[in-house]
Amino acid sequence: MSLTQPLARHIIEVLGSSGTPPQKGVQYFNVGNSSLLNALDEFYLNSYLQHGGAGYKMVIGDYGSGKSHFLYCLRDIAWSRNFAVVKVDLSPLETPYNDQREVYAAVARNLIWHETEEGISDEYGLPRFLEGTLQRVVGGEISLETLKHPYYKALVDTVDAAAIDSTSYKAAILAYFEALIREQEERLDALSR
Numbered sequence: 001m002s003l004t005q006p007l008a009r010h011i012i013e014v015l016g017s018s019g020t021p022p023q024k025g026v027q028y029f030n031v032g033n034s035s036l037l038n039a040l041d042e043f044y045l046n047s048y049l050q051h052g053g054a055g056y057k058m059v060i061g062d063y064g065s066g067k068s069h070f071l072y073c074l075r076d077i078a079w080s081r082n083f084a085v086v087k088v089d090l091s092p093l094e095t096p097y098n099d100q101r102e103v104y105a106a107v108a109r110n111l112i113w114h115e116t117e118e119g120i121s122d123e124y125g126l127p128r129f130l131e132g133t134l135q136r137v138v139g140g141e142i143s144l145e146t147l148k149h150p151y152y153k154a155l156v157d158t159v160d161a162a163a164i165d166s167t168s169y170k171a172a173i174l175a176y177f178e179a180l181i182r183e184q185e186e187r188l189d190a191l192s193r
Helices: 007-016 034-053 067-079 100-109 127-139 144-148 150-161 169-181 185-191
Strands: 110-112
Touching: 007 034, 034 067, 100 110, 127 150, 127 169, 144 150, 144 169, 150 169, 169 185
Parallel strands: none
Antiparallel strands: none
């Protein structure tokens, strides 16, 4: 994404009106945290996590200290490495950290489907993410022919071989892909609850 005049105006308007960072274009006014971002990219995103590792990091700071700005920068790096990204605010009332069901539901609702093309807004939710993934893997529109597509078969094999603890969850993902292909709206609705 290049800095265009409309994007620059948007950045200034968002910063000027609310003081919070805009969701797009944050890299154009980033100062002071590049060494930390580079370390996270080098030691986690571009190596450890790419090879199946897992990690947990918590960002803590006072209001206005740059947490959102930092996380938007990290999100952009993650997207450039083809990672899935989700933004969930944990709070005692809305999404208590100790309630796994609520945390999972928040993750499923807030998973971000991101297109790199300018002018296309991000979309949210696990159903949109799965649909976008399927379209990206097969390289276009989904139809019954997708069932025979070698990349679809490779996607199914990859999900099947993935180290997913819940066999029910794995089966639901594969069933969702098939229901998308077969345009089974009732089944899609049932699987996305």
